[in-house]
Amino acid sequence: PIQKGLYNQGRSALAVNSGALECLTCQVTTGGAKIFVESNVTRDWILYKLALPCAQLGVYNQTCADMTKDAVHFAFNTMKNLTASQICALFNVCRDAPKINLCPLCTDTVSHFKSVVFSQPVIQQVTNFAYGICRSHPATFLVCRIVMMEVVISAINHLRVTFDPVKICQ
Incomplete structure (x- = not known):
């Protein structure tokens, strides 16, 4: 050629x-x-x-x-x-x-980063950060901690569902 x-x-x-x-x-x-x-x-x-x-x-x-x-x-x-x-x-x-069809490469890349972002160490760091905010308010610490935990869990669950590598790569 x-x-x-x-x-x-x-x-x-x-x-x-x-x-x-x-x-x-x-x-x-x-x-x-x-x-x-x-x-x-x-x-x-x-x-x-x-x-x-x-x-x-x-x-x-x-x-x-x-x-x-x-x-x-x-x-x-x-x-x-x-x-x-x-x-x-x-x-x-x-x-x-x-x-080259970049869709599989994109999907693999986004899936990989999704697994990293939603790994236990990262989730633990986010949770610790949220609890840190509550520590600065001793009078409402327990209520703050309960609310923060609910917010963090809800946000993580929402992101896990909506963070779809296939949709992102389309």
């Missing part, structure tokens, strides 16, 4: 088909970049940079760091599963490349 694009059938001279050349250039460049980007050194550097804001969150530091680590590892694993040709097709550089 590349030779067909590079050679003009009517002449013996080389005719540069810019579309084929752009596609090949994208694939070679992307393939090289993937090797660099997908390395553990790059992943660890990104994790380090993203951990800095988490460190400023006090009691939420570990939850933030865990969620960040999970998200970065998921992103890197997803990226490793895409070929250079697929990435170039995503950016419409290669004309004849098959179009």
Whole structure:
């Protein structure tokens, strides 16, 4: 297919088909970049940079760091599963490349983040935060705690139902 694009059938001279050349250039460049980007050194550097804001969150530091680590590892694993040709097709550089259906990737990504957000450690942090609000009002602490618990449980249950990865990715 590349030779067909590079050679003009009517002449013996080389005719540069810019579309084929752009596609090949994208694939070679992307393939090289993937090797660099997908390395553990790059992943660890990104994790380090993203951990800095988490460190400023006090009691939420570990939850933030865990969620960040999970998200970065998921992103890197997803990226490793895409070929250079697929990435170039995503950016419409290669004309004849098959179009990629991003719905499964989107659904998997959103489902993954849903499982992280609704994990027990995150829910515990939200609950602790709500109880923290009540601690600042000692006179109404027990009533506040009951109301907060009801609000938190209700909100979590509502979000679990309405946070539908398939609908989000449509």
